[in-house]
Amino acid sequence: MARRARAKQELDTELADLPPELRWREWMGRVEAVIFASPEPVGREVLARVVGRDCNLDLIIDDIRGELRGRPYELVAVAGGWQHRTRKSFADAIRTATGLGTETKPLSQSDALILMCIAYFQPITRGELGQFFSKEVSRDTIGHLRSLGFIAAGPRSPTPGAPYTYVTTPGFLSHFGFDTLRDLPDMEALEDAGLLSKEKLLAGDIPIAGGEADDFDDGASE
Structure with missing residues (x-):
């Protein structure tokens, strides 16, 4: 627990020594990495821990989504947070190759x-x-x-x-x-x-x- 607290304190979220463009790119990378690493949707309060106080998370998300256009996966808003999900158009390919993506929670x-x-x-x-x-x-x-x-x-x-x-x-x-x-x-x-x-x-x-x-x-x- 103490090690986690130290790591949290040591993370430079403001990145004041970087030019604005590089600072923004670093924030984008951090936000996408946190979302990518999580099996569950990630909420705003969690993402706010890795970016500066003046960072607009909505604009960060918009820029990440823009870079993912044309990719087989996207960043979606679900359950009050954000999550990476494969696009529905690739469901058949995923199911054919791996068997994944089938309905695992059937409802009568x-x-x-x-x-x-x-x-x-x-x-x-x-x-x-x-x-x-x-x-x-x-x-x-x-x-x-x-x-x-x-x-x-x-x-x-x-x-x-x-x-x-x-x-x-x-x-x-x-x-x-x-x-x-x-x-x-x-x-x-x-x-x-x-x-x-x-x-x-x-x-x-x-x-x-x-x-x-x-x-x-x-x-x-x-």
């Missing part, structure tokens, strides 16, 4: 609908979710979404019994390529595309694929 139709409800109406209890589907949402379904890292327990509901609520996680944002929840598709846009009816959703009139009734139970709400 009912799982996806429940996750969608949590994303749009969070914080929400299991009982409230059941009202959308006119059936109780099973603990197993909630557990499955939690095991995938898409949802987590939120604050207790102020309703009688103070049941747990559920909210989406940074892992949800990262997996689906959202920077923040504000990036979720607009309800009206989904309705215009025929993918969702808000009236049917609120009325609990949502079709669930046959053979998936086991995703629901009649247990007590949580």
Whole structure:
């Protein structure tokens, strides 16, 4: 811990002895290196540790993105930070060569609908979710979404019994390529595309694929 603290103190972030152009290039290199080395999206507060006080991180990111144009990977804003990701147009090539890039977190139709409800109406209890589907949402379904890292327990509901609520996680944002929840598709846009009816959703009139009734139970709400 002491060694890490010394290294942090010894890093010259201001680079006052360098001409402006070289200083900017060094900051760009540091920011890209930190993002490249991290398996998770890197937030602004982390990147601020390696650049000067007057460094505009948004302009740094813009310049890095500019240099990556035409490359098979890009710098994307996800889950409140930045991350290097290969471009979608190369997914088939990566999958063919390595087997990577395949869907590792499959969702049934009912799982996806429940996750969608949590994303749009969070914080929400299991009982409230059941009202959308006119059936109780099973603990197993909630557990499955939690095991995938898409949802987590939120604050207790102020309703009688103070049941747990559920909210989406940074892992949800990262997996689906959202920077923040504000990036979720607009309800009206989904309705215009025929993918969702808000009236049917609120009325609990949502079709669930046959053979998936086991995703629901009649247990007590949580």
